[in-house]
Amino acid sequence: MANGFSKNLALKIISVIFAIILWLVAIREQNPEISRSYDNIPVEIVNEAKFRAKGLSLVFDISDKVTISVKGRARDLERVDVEQVKCSLDLSVINEPGEHKLFADIQGLPTGVSIRRKPEILVRVDRLVSKNLPLVPDINVEQASGFLVYPYKIKPAETVRVSGPEILIDRLHQARVELELKDVTSTVENSLPITLIDEDGQVVESRYINVEPQYAIVTIPVYPVKVLPVKPNIAGTPAENYEVVGVEVYPLQVTVSGEKSILDSMQSIGTEILDINEASTDVKRTLKLQLLDGITIAQPSPKEVDVLVRIKEKNIEKTLKINNIEMINKPQNVEAVLETDGSEIVIRGPVSVINSIDEEAVRLYVDVSNISRGENRLRIMADIPAGVELVAIEPNEAVVKIE
Known part of the structure; x- marks a missing residue:
């Protein structure tokens, strides 16, 4: 009987094990282990400050999104929330310039789900350098009619400081700000972004280039x-x-x-x-x-x-008393009598000239060429020195009688 009991116990144990195996197979078929991929997982860069403290800089943007492949039971994969899945890239492991392939860390997967292979991201690194660039303003402001544009003032006045990967910094030739306005009637004050230019005149843009300051303040008085x-x-x-x-x-x-x-x-x-x-x-x-x-x-x-x-x-006037009046052009055999004793004249001219003139410098006369018998009233004329003006003769007529 003992042997029979042992045989029955062994069969029972084998049956239980077989049942468990069948159960596990059934469970596995209902919840199999599978793989699944998720796209557009955002990449977060960590420890960038430590990385830059080593005198290093990224050259170009790295991939900002990756695709991950995970594995796990079907029911576990159903619990994956893509919004909770995070991908981080630690730059602190890089110690020298060059191209580096880094494995990104994945967080946020539920229990029972594992990453099949960490995403590999290519990172290009260069030395972190800095230099000063001349700031070249390209300012063209036209005033409206009736206004005047004064010379502009700009801060910073001469240079800006740039830092970043050596391969990009070496390309930079100048910094530039641009402004164009027309019909301006009041003072202009603008904060203008600073643009970086290479030797070919092309704009150089990179988020790994730091510009200090990033903006220039331009003030243009208009009055x-x-x-x-x-x-x-x-x-x-x-x-x-x-x-x-x-x-x-x-x-x-x-x-x-x-x-x-x-x-x-x-x-x-x-x-x-x-x-x-x-x-x-x-x-x-x-x-x-x-x-x-x-x-x-x-x-x-x-x-x-x-x-x-x-x-x-200065011009002044002077009065002279002339007692002698001459008769000119008297016909022959005519007896003419001048009954006017003399006349006063008023002359005007420069002080120095007038003061030098006396009665002897003036000649008064009447023309008797056309007189007739009896009493004749003739106009008195005067010869005066050059540079003076005759103002008046009083009386201005002389009486001449012909018998």
């Missing part, structure tokens, strides 16, 4: 213009017996520009002082225009003007 007459600033008094008889200015007016409130208060524009003290001849000078703070000369108007002050000797 209204106004046309103003020029008013010379003349000081002093001419020499004795001399006077100013005229002032000539060239140009007569200039165009200025500046704050509207200041322009509105201006009716003319002055010059530096022109001293004519004790002058006895014309005075000609080139004078600078005197500008208020905030006001400038608008081209093509000059910043200086030519001023001519005309100075002449």
Whole structure:
């Protein structure tokens, strides 16, 4: 009986094992192990700061998305949430320039699901270098009519600092900002992006190139213009017996520009002082225009003007009593009697000339060539020195009688 019991127990054990195997086969057929791929898994770069601290830089963008292949039971794979799957690439393992193939780490897979093979990503690395580039502004601003564009100011004024992979930094030739505006009527202040240019004039763009600063501040003052007459600033008094008889200015007016409130208060524009003290001849000078703070000369108007002050000797009048009146052209055999004793004359001219003239320098006469018998009233004429003007003769007629 003992042998029979042992045989039965062995059969029972074998039966149980066989049943378990059948159960496992059935389960495996219902939940088999399979493989599956997932596309467009985003790649996150980690430890980039440590990587750059080694004096290294990426050259080009790496793949930002990868495809992963995983394996696991069908039911486990159903629990994969693609939104939770993360892919990271650790740059801190790179220690020198060149091309490197790195395996990305995958996180976020549920229990029972494993990665078949980590994604391999090609990374190109170069030395991290820096240099200064000249900043070249390309500014073209046209003012509207009645306004003036002033020279622009830009910050930074001369250079920018760039850093990045050596292969890209070596290509860079200059930094540039561009601005084009038309019909501008007010001051312009713009923040302009800085563009990097190579020797061929081509734009170089890379997120691995750092520009400091990234923007340039350009300020372009624009103010209204106004046309103003020029008013010379003349000081002093001419020499004795001399006077100013005229002032000539060239140009007569200039165009200025500046704050509207200041322009509105201006009716003319002055010059530096022109001293004519004790002058006895014309005075000609080139004078600078005197500008208020905030006001400038608008081209093509000059910043200086030519001023001519005309100075002449003063004219005065003088009265002379002439007692002798001559008779000229008297016919022969005619007895003519001049009944007018004399006459006063008034002459005008320069002081120095007038003061040198006395009665002896003046000749009064009447023409008796056409007189008739009896009393004749004839016009008195005068010979006076050159450079003076006859103002009046009183009386201006003389009485001549013919018997």
